[in-house]
Amino acid sequence: MLAWLRRLLQGPASACLLLLLLALPLVAPTCPMLCTCYLSPPTVSCQANNFSAVPLVLPPHTQRLFLQNNLIRSLRPGTFGSSLLTLWLFSNNLSTIYPGTFRHLQALEELDLGDNRHLRSLDPDTFQGLERLQSLHLYRCQLSSLPSNIFRGLVSLQYLYLQENQLLHLQDDLFADLANLSHLFLHGNRLRLLTEHVFRGLAGLDRLLLHGNRLQGVHRAAFRGLARLTILYLFNNSLASLPGEALADLPSLEFLRLNDNPWACDCRARPLWAWFQRARVSSSDVTCATPPERQGRDLRALRESDFEACPPAAPTRPGGRARGNSSSNHLYGVGEAGGAPPVDPSTLYRDLPAEDPRGPQGGDAPTEEDYWGGYGGEDRRRGEVCPGPACPTSLDSGGPSQYHGLPGPLFCLLLLVPYGP
Ligand SMILES: *[C@@H]1O[C@H](CO)[C@@H](O)[C@H](O)[C@H]1NC(C)=O
Ligand SMILES: *[C@@H]1O[C@H](CO)[C@@H](O)[C@H](O)[C@H]1NC(C)=O
Numbered sequence: 001m002l003a004w005l006r007r008l009l010q011g012p013a014s015a016c017l018l019l020l021l022l023a024l025p026l027v028a029p030t031c032p033m034l035c036t037c038y039l040s041p042p043t044v045s046c047q048a049n050n051f052s053a054v055p056l057v058l059p060p061h062t063q064r065l066f067l068q069n070n071l072i073r074s075l076r077p078g079t080f081g082s083s084l085l086t087l088w089l090f091s092n093n094l095s096t097i098y099p100g101t102f103r104h105l106q107a108l109e110e111l112d113l114g115d116n117r118h119l120r121s122l123d124p125d126t127f128q129g130l131e132r133l134q135s136l137h138l139y140r141c142q143l144s145s146l147p148s149n150i151f152r153g154l155v156s157l158q159y160l161y162l163q164e165n166q167l168l169h170l171q172d173d174l175f176a177d178l179a180n181l182s183h184l185f186l187h188g189n190r191l192r193l194l195t196e197h198v199f200r201g202l203a204g205l206d207r208l209l210l211h212g213n214r215l216q217g218v219h220r221a222a223f224r225g226l227a228r229l230t231i232l233y234l235f236n237n238s239l240a241s242l243p244g245e246a247l248a249d250l251p252s253l254e255f256l257r258l259n260d261n262p263w264a265c266d267c268r269a270r271p272l273w274a275w276f277q278r279a280r281v282s283s284s285d286v287t288c289a290t291p292p293e294r295q296g297r298d299l300r301a302l303r304e305s306d307f308e309a310c311p312p313a314a315p316t317r318p319g320g321r322a323r324g325n326s327s328s329n330h331l332y333g334v335g336e337a338g339g340a341p342p343v344d345p346s347t348l349y350r351d352l353p354a355e356d357p358r359g360p361q362g363g364d365a366p367t368e369e370d371y372w373g374g375y376g377g378e379d380r381r382r383g384e385v386c387p388g389p390a391c392p393t394s395l396d397s398g399g400p401s402q403y404h405g406l407p408g409p410l411f412c413l414l415l416l417v418p419y420g421p
């Protein structure tokens, strides 16, 4: 080896080689002004510099780029290199992400765009092609809607943070490709309704946070297929009732929070009450708001005799669903909070339009039964009623934090020796 090197250095190429060796440090990628760079893995850290744009020249082969806590306003195609694995852009002032900005980032695993208070909309193609993306952070922006295809093809996604936006509605099949998703955070939005297929495809989902919305109705099949869900938060919404069948579709459920909703403990409570008689979950309180004589009681502690005056529970036909009359054949109107509701369900909705406000949907239009009634099926859980000695304990009051999914070792990478100016 040494002999080989000596021979090489004595040859005519030696001067050239020496020059090359000397020049190497100069050729090494320069670190942008005010940034700190690390060699292994190639990392550029430019956080908290009041940058109004992404630095023009970034070292090629950068794998981690930290640009959080600046004042960056827009992102354009051609800015980022295809070696990026981690891109942090949270707490900037992003309002525009031009189509194609992330298109060539096929290796990207984590993208944090959270806390950009002027980000109101996203192009449908924004995340196209990010097949390796595992975490997508879009919390605390100003998103009021999402394009239907926005999450198409994100087959590796495990963590999707959409909390604290202004989302009003989620389309059916919005998450259809996200079979590997584990965490879906949707709390602190303005959602009113969970429709039949809104969560379709989320076979691996572990926790679903929906608290702090304006939910009034949950379709009886809204949670179907969420076979691995263990945590469901629905507290602080406007739910007066919930179809027991929706919860019976969750065989792995362990922690359920339903507090701070205006629960109606009249006949509408029966499906949920019946589910609780068999359920083995750790649950929050479910305090009745109405009728006045039951106010303050816990829905779970009602008795069979409390439902004596109710019409018999509609049996659930396998593969079918109980039909309502056309006069009440509409989507909305579940959970009109306040006041004692009339006992006859057909009069509950008299102030509401007869037709589904989204237009005719043929014979399959959901009925009010789909949102709160019709419980009669067997749920899959039997045996012990919680609370009891074998029941799981409650979650700590803080609940999961938005960084739950962040791998700890990421932070260790920042401790490597810096180079650059
Ligand atoms: C960023 O701007 C704020 C407000 O003008 C200022 O207080 C802060 O020192 C600036 N930070 C840097 C790193 O320049
Ligand atoms: C942030 O962006 C908004 C709109 O794009 C703009 O009006 C505002 O001045 C920006 N704030 C700062 C501190 O640059």
Ligand SMILES: *[C@@H]1O[C@H](CO)[C@@H](O)[C@H](O)[C@H]1NC(C)=O
Pocket (backbone or CB within 6 Å): 131, 155, 156, 179, 180
């Ligand atoms: C998604 O999860 C499945 C099953 O756990 C696994 O086989 C597959 O490789 C995962 N896909 C990606 C892209 O991570």
Ligand SMILES: *[C@@H]1O[C@H](CO)[C@@H](O)[C@H](O)[C@H]1NC(C)=O
Pocket (backbone or CB within 6 Å): 188, 189, 211, 212, 213, 214, 236
């Ligand atoms: C309930 O949710 C609303 C948003 O819908 C939020 O503003 C409010 O602070 C929440 N209340 C509590 C007690 O968490």
Ligand SMILES: *[C@@H]1O[C@H](CO)[C@@H](O)[C@H](O)[C@H]1NC(C)=O
Pocket (backbone or CB within 6 Å): 325, 327, 346
């Ligand atoms: C609902 O439909 C049933 C059977 O079709 C009918 O007998 C009943 O009168 C209807 N009720 C109302 C309120 O329209």
